[in-house]
Amino acid sequence: MARPEQQKPRWTEEEDRVLFECKSRNDNLPWPVIAKLAGLSRSGKSCRERWKNHLHPNVKRGNFSQEEDETxxxxxxxxxxxxxxxxxxxPGRTDNAVKNRWNQHLKNKLIGRGIDHQNIPDPQSSTGDQPHATQLFDFNHNIDPNANSGSIPTPGYLPSDDETIHHSFGGDYFGFEPTQLFDFNHNIDPYASSGSIPTPVSASQEIANPWSTSQLAYPEFQRGCLPSDDETIHHSFGGDYFGFEPTQLFDFNHNIDPNASSGSIPTPVSASQEIANPWSTSQLAYPEFQKGYLPSDDETIHHSFGGNSFEF
DNA sequence: AACCTCAGCAACCGCCGGATG
DNA sequence: GCATCCGGCGGTTGCTGAGGT
Structure with missing residues (x-):
């Protein structure tokens, strides 16, 4: 099977330049077409990989930090x-780089320490029986009224972390809905008794004006409300406060001004300003909450969400 | 200086699923 | 429903360069 020529010819600077320019000019075209237009003797797949792993502006080079290794x-x-x-x-690391890092460094390191790398306890999960990582985070929806306080959460549900959740949201349980964005006070039974676990309502029952204070299950989170409980919200979301906009669903990193200074109140942006790719790490006001993010900050996220890890 | 080893990186490959006609 | 195309993904392996002998 040996080929006379080099089997894995490296990309030259000239090839990189040509591909970069071609991709930049024809961002919407499929890779096979881009490869053809570029006139390179590379397949569309090769071009795509070269772009994804090397030429993309977000690709981060250099050594992995200890935090990255731990993650x-x-x-x-x-x-x-x-x-x-x-x-x-x-952020900035490619799947290929992560894979290489694991296969050629971390795995051997753990084996060398006598650690079973396939069975490392996850500090954010006591059982591994945690919500599946493809769900959006949605307070007040799909709440399990039968969840036992302090019990191990069943998939899709959260135990209350007294320190935080109880503090924040009345000691109730919060579930996850895969098709909804994060939305306080929407689809909540307006007639639920105070102190009870909010009951999700059907679409037909949906509150006409979800921001009408009198009908909110959690009136403290009404339009424009800022959390009043520093101890909790500050704790929960990395020291930043979030405001609410009545015409928008609450969506981490979407419609949030990416240029907002850290610690400031995020500014919702208009539709025309909307971030083209809301999950592009470089454009996120809170890159740590990007799509699919698994919190790495125990002190904060672990604390906030009952010791489990979630995707948004 | 030549050779060897090894870690790190880069590239290819096959499989799979979603989109489209 | 089926075939085809395309992109995403994970596994594998070749290449490179630094350091040791």
Whole structure:
């Protein structure tokens, strides 16, 4: 099977330049077409990989930090060889780079320490029986009224973390709905008794004006409301406060001004300003909450969401 | 200086699923 | 429903360069 020529010819600077320009000019075309237009003797697939792993502006080079290594180890223990998933949580790192890092460094390191790298306890999960990582986070929806306080959460549900959740949202449980964005006070039974667990309502029952204070299950989160409880919200979301906009669903990193200074109140942007790719890490006001992000900050996220990890 | 080893990186390959006609 | 195309993904392996002998 040996080929007389080099089997894996490296990309030259000239090829990179041509591909970069061609891709930049024809961003919407399929890769096979781009490869053809570029006039390179490379397949569309090769061009795509070269772009994704090297030429893309967001690609981060250089050594992995200890934090990145720890994140890889932790996520690998809970998600296995889902390199793309892990890479999503390491801004700028590609799945290929993460895979190489694991296969050629971290795995051997753990083996050398006598650690079973396939069974590393996840600090954010006591059982591994955690909500599946393809769900959006939605307070007040799909709440399990039968969840036992302090019990191990069943998939899709959260236990209350007294320190935080109880503090924040009345000691109730919060579930996850895969098709909804994050939305306080929407689809909540307006007639639920105070102190009870809010009951999700059907579409037909949906509150006409979800921002009408009198009908909110959690009136404290009404339009424009800022969290009043520093201890909790500050704790929960990395020290930043979030405001609410009545015409928008609450969506981490979507419609949020990417240029907002850290610690300031995020500014919703208009439709015309809307970030083209809301999950593009470089454009996120809160890149740590990007799509598919698995929190790495125990102190904060672990605390906030009952010790589990979630995707948004 | 020549050779060897090994870690790190890069590229290819096959499989799979979604979109489209 | 089926075939085809395309992109995404994970596994594998070749290439490179640094360091050791």
């Amino acid at each position: 890889i180890i932790r996520l690998h223990s809970s998600h296995g060889n889902s390199w793309a998933f892990i890479a999503d949580r390491l």
